[in-house]
Amino acid sequence: MNSSSGKSYMSTASSSVIWKAGGDVVADQFPAGLRVLVVDDDPTCLMILEKMLKACQYNVTKCNRAETALSMLRENRNGFDIVISDVHMPDMDGFKLLEHIGLEMDLPVIMMSADDGKNVVMKGVTHGACDYLIKPVRIEALKNIWQHVVRKRKNEWKDFEQSGSVEEGDRQPKQSEDADYSSSANEGNWKSSKRRKDDEDENDERDDTSTLKKPRVVWSVELHQQFVAAVNQLGIEKAVPKKILELMNVPGLARENVASHLQKYRLYLRRLSGVSQHPSNLNNSFMNPQDATFGPLDLQALAATGQLPAQSLATLQAAGLGRSTAKSGIPMPLVDQRNIFSFENPKLRFGEAQQHVNNNKQMNLLHGIPTTMEPKQLAGLHHTAQSMGNMNMPVLSHGSQSSQNNPLLMQMAQPQARGQMLNDSTVGLAPRLLSPMGQPMLSNGMATNVSTRNGVPENIRAPSYNPVSQTSSMLNFPMNHTSELPGNSFPLVSTPGISSLAPKVAFQEDVNSEIKGSVGFMPSYDIFNELTQHKPQNWELQNVGMMFNTSQHSNSLRGNLDHTQSVLVQQGFSTGQNRNSTVISKAMFSAGDSTGHVNAQNGNQHLNSLFVDNTVRVKSERVADAAPANLYPDHFGREDLMSALLKQQDVIAPAENNDFDFDGYSIDNIPV
Amino acid sequence: MESKHVNQQIAAMRRSFFDEEVLDEKFSQLEQLEGKDNPNFVEEVFTMYFKDSTAFLETIEEAMKTIPIDSIIVDNILHQLKGSSASVGANKVLKEVNKITRQVLGKGNLEGTKASILKLRKEYDSFKAKLEPYFQLKQANSVAQVK
Numbered sequence: 001m002n003s004s005s006g007k008s009y010m011s012t013a014s015s016s017v018i019w020k021a022g023g024d025v026v027a028d029q030f031p032a033g034l035r036v037l038v039v040d041d042d043p044t045c046l047m048i049l050e051k052m053l054k055a056c057q058y059n060v061t062k063c064n065r066a067e068t069a070l071s072m073l074r075e076n077r078n079g080f081d082i083v084i085s086d087v088h089m090p091d092m093d094g095f096k097l098l099e100h101i102g103l104e105m106d107l108p109v110i111m112m113s114a115d116d117g118k119n120v121v122m123k124g125v126t127h128g129a130c131d132y133l134i135k136p137v138r139i140e141a142l143k144n145i146w147q148h149v150v151r152k153r154k155n156e157w158k159d160f161e162q163s164g165s166v167e168e169g170d171r172q173p174k175q176s177e178d179a180d181y182s183s184s185a186n187e188g189n190w191k192s193s194k195r196r197k198d199d200e201d202e203n204d205e206r207d208d209t210s211t212l213k214k215p216r217v218v219w220s221v222e223l224h225q226q227f228v229a230a231v232n233q234l235g236i237e238k239a240v241p242k243k244i245l246e247l248m249n250v251p252g253l254a255r256e257n258v259a260s261h262l263q264k265y266r267l268y269l270r271r272l273s274g275v276s277q278h279p280s281n282l283n284n285s286f287m288n289p290q291d292a293t294f295g296p297l298d299l300q301a302l303a304a305t306g307q308l309p310a311q312s313l314a315t316l317q318a319a320g321l322g323r324s325t326a327k328s329g330i331p332m333p334l335v336d337q338r339n340i341f342s343f344e345n346p347k348l349r350f351g352e353a354q355q356h357v358n359n360n361k362q363m364n365l366l367h368g369i370p371t372t373m374e375p376k377q378l379a380g381l382h383h384t385a386q387s388m389g390n391m392n393m394p395v396l397s398h399g400s401q402s403s404q405n406n407p408l409l410m411q412m413a414q415p416q417a418r419g420q421m422l423n424d425s426t427v428g429l430a431p432r433l434l435s436p437m438g439q440p441m442l443s444n445g446m447a448t449n450v451s452t453r454n455g456v457p458e459n460i461r462a463p464s465y466n467p468v469s470q471t472s473s474m475l476n477f478p479m480n481h482t483s484e485l486p487g488n489s490f491p492l493v494s495t496p497g498i499s500s501l502a503p504k505v506a507f508q509e510d511v512n513s514e515i516k517g518s519v520g521f522m523p524s525y526d527i528f529n530e531l532t533q534h535k536p537q538n539w540e541l542q543n544v545g546m547m548f549n550t551s552q553h554s555n556s557l558r559g560n561l562d563h564t565q566s567v568l569v570q571q572g573f574s575t576g577q578n579r580n581s582t583v584i585s586k587a588m589f590s591a592g593d594s595t596g597h598v599n600a601q602n603g604n605q606h607l608n609s610l611f612v613d614n615t616v617r618v619k620s621e622r623v624a625d626a627a628p629a630n631l632y633p634d635h636f637g638r639e640d641l642m643s644a645l646l647k648q649q650d651v652i653a654p655a656e657n658n659d660f661d662f663d664g665y666s667i668d669n670i671p672v
Numbered sequence: 673m674e675s676k677h678v679n680q681q682i683a684a685m686r687r688s689f690f691d692e693e694v695l696d697e698k699f700s701q702l703e704q705l706e707g708k709d710n711p712n713f714v715e716e717v718f719t720m721y722f723k724d725s726t727a728f729l730e731t732i733e734e735a736m737k738t739i740p741i742d743s744i745i746v747d748n749i750l751h752q753l754k755g756s757s758a759s760v761g762a763n764k765v766l767k768e769v770n771k772i773t774r775q776v777l778g779k780g781n782l783e784g785t786k787a788s789i790l791k792l793r794k795e796y797d798s799f800k801a802k803l804e805p806y807f808q809l810k811q812a813n814s815v816a817q818v819k
Binding site for chain 2: 041042043044045047048051052055086088090113114115135136137138139
């Protein structure tokens with residue numbers, strides 16, 4: 001998908017910067033002609049910036065909406081050298097945009113804002129911005145932005161040269177291109193917080209980003225089976241991409257592909273096993289305290305706080321959270337959890353990105369306690385997400401805030417649960433699905449909208465998802481379990497409907513090449529994610545798109561989401577929630593409709609009916625009833641979720657959800 | 673000459689803005705960005721600024737009337753105002769905006785916020801009343817000079 005070779009250097013002749021192999025910069029008039037994309041919703045500022053940039057002799061493209069900017073960047077991957085973006089935008093948080101850009105296009109991004117608070121600037125740092133400008137921006141500040149472009153390329157070159165030969169082969173055509181260096185090895189040295197190295201064995205797993213720029217590898221069932229067989233043969237602890245690659249002996253498979261897949265697989269396994277399983281994957285040290293917080297604890301804590309009905313908690317725990325009960329002994333005080341969640345937004349988002357790329361531990365580090373949790377949770381989810389779709393990640397990342405988006409939560413959780421179920425290639429791990437996923441979210445639910453004040457409750461999503469996912473996974477689990485998951489392959493056959501969803505989706509990975517190895521899972525899930533995130537994340541949208549139209553572009557979906565997202569974003573705090581739910585529901589439905597994919601629609605509608613009927617609608621109604629100023633009442637969310645989940649379990653049980661028959665893999669086609 | 677007189681008038685007006693600190697150096701930076709290809713750049717910027725800011729203020733005033741006040745909306749708008757006012761060099765307006773965000777809203781002081789917003793409105797209106805004739809005069813003058 002990323003055809004760097006196809007992208008000619010667009011700038012004016014005078015500005016051509018030719019990066020030779022080896023990193024030398026040959027430029028005739030550099031930095032003149034530097035291709036800058038500036039994004040700001042304020043037309044006055046935008047106008048002034050454009051003028052100033054032009055005065056610096058840069059090649060300026062201005063954009064007043066983040067989504068527009070993203071699609072511009074996506075359509076024209078090598079068309080820009082650097083992006084300057086406002087932090088505070090109505091349709092998408094600047095930091096989200098930053099993450100997206102960093103992950104997908106790996107361009108240097110400069111943030112700017114009238115807000116010079118330390119927290120915001122720090123956020124820029126943690127999200128990987130290469131600079132932060134305070135408004136009013138002086139032209140002098142703009143004169144030097146080219147340094148970031150040079151620096152980045154230099155780093156990428158260094159990484160590139162240091163990496164293995166595999167990358168070289170893949171990246172060859174790109175090198176001669178302009179700014180956009182493929183990220184894989186490059187990111188190794190990149191200090192972006194997005195891709196911090198974690199404790200994992202495979203440090204070079206920036207693959208997710210790099211794979212973006214490489215020909216996508218479709219992790220088919222057979223391929224994954226081979227992969228798992230190789231991993232099992234080596235032993236999960238000792239499985240390194242190189243060896244796995246050798247064992248698999250698949251021509252055309254690159255080490256990075258294996259590495260990124262391994263990363264996701266590890267996350268998935270970790271999640272299944274309830275965190276403590278794969279110490280190498282995530283910050284073990286962090287995890288422990290975190291686990292307590294986010295694991296089953298969350299359930300308990302939530303229950304304790306009344307947010308999670310006791311019976312739900314019991315259900316969850318009974319269902320098989322047993323494993324995580326080890327941690328349950330450490331109930332984190334609500335306050336702490338809230339604090340954690342206040343961090344979570346940035347972290348979560350970050351983690352989201354990281355999961356794609358890497359383990360998201362690093363992010364967490366910055367934020368302290370919460371961070372630890374992040375990686376695990378995210379990892380777990382991520383892993384699942386990978387096969388299932390992005391849903392997990394977004395959920396987690398945005399988990400921090402309110403319980404508002406119960407409907408969202410429901411939906412997100414559901415897919416997640418399913419995803420987990422499906423991905424559980426080792427049956428034994430299935431039971432553990434629940435804990436990791438739900439955890440962060442649960443805790444999130446507890447936290448009120450804390451951190452980001454931008455009025456955009458990105459966090460909306462998170463909390464609600466937890467319980468849902470928990471229950472749903474639990475519910476599904478037994479089904480899965482009994483259904484005889486094939487050892488090596490994704491449990492395509494196992495759980496009713498749900499499972500069919502995941503595998504299919506998972507294998508659709510490459511359809512949307514933009515997604516780094518993660519497959520969109522449930523459309524509704526993604527939609528919600530999008531909604532809550534206030535932006536149509538590419539990954540998720542992609543996933544959704546995949547879900548819906550496996551091979552279709554998710555533009556229409558995105559369009560719907562965008563709209564709803566903007567609506568969401570602009571909601572006031574008090575009124576927002578009410579609208580959110582309805583918006584979300586609408587988005588879901590509309591998203592479903594827009595895809596036009598028969599199966600997807602059926603699936604989506606099916607999903608919708610499953611999720612929405614129970615949750616969203618209920619919630620919407622309730623919300624309407626509630627005072628506009630109220631946030632979604634906590635009680636309202638939790639109980640609904642639980643009951644909805646339980647209900648859905650019943651619905652799911654009869655394996656008739658063949659609506660989820662997405663393109664790539666229908667249940668029938670999957671060899672059991 | 674008439675145009676010379678007008679020129680002087682325009683220059684005097686401009687100087688007074690700086691003297692009164694209604695404008696700050698950002699304004700001069702904007703003027704420097706003007707060139708032959710867009711001689712009315714500053715005026716265009718200010719036209720846009722006034723248009724948006726007027727709408728912003730009205731939104732804030734509306735928001736202040738609801739109970740409870742939608743602080744998020746107010747916050748967002750103030751932030752916007754801050755950025756744009758700073759970018760055009762609207763010094764006093766910016767100061768008022770900062771005052772509100774820092775002192776009043778933060779403490780949840782409703783009455784204080786309302787009073788500050790009134791002051792902001794006053795400052796903004798005065799600013800607009802000063803700048804708009806200035807630009808009009810400039811525009812008329814340049815047209816006259818072309819002739």
